[in-house]
Amino acid sequence: MTLPGFYDGNNIWKIRFSPTKEGRWTITTHSDLPDLDKQHSQLVCIKNQNVSIHGGLQIDPVNRHHFINEDGTRWFPVGYEATGSGHLMRMTIHFQPLTLFWINFLNPV
Numbered sequence: 863m864t865l866p867g868f869y870d871g872n873n874i875w876k877i878r879f880s881p882t883k884e885g886r887w888t889i890t891t892h893s894d895l896p897d898l899d900k901q902h903s904q905l906v907c908i909k910n911q912n913v914s915i916h917g918g919l920q921i922d923p924v925n926r927h928h929f930i931n932e933d934g935t936r937w938f939p940v941g942y943e944a945t946g947s948g949h950l951m952r953m954t955i956h957f958q959p960l961t962l963f964w965i966n967f968l969n970p971v
Contacts, residue, residue: 881907
């Protein structure tokens, strides 16, 4: 698989990666910058121990109008449209309590 990296400031480059299988993974970078090219690393992916985390969100292959998580559990969107609520940080503080009521996404319009 090929993933883009990005510059995060303060001389830090990052790659975001979510393993899809348990086991050893090897990473090799490719870059026009010699210091970043052909860097190698490895990681070991272990089984998730948190029962609240179900993996990435996918479209259900059986019913394409529904969502499922990677582990096969259903995902039901329960959202809130935050029209004209102002700055995102203020919205986050204001709407954080909604997570207690199973709100699982926020649409800041």
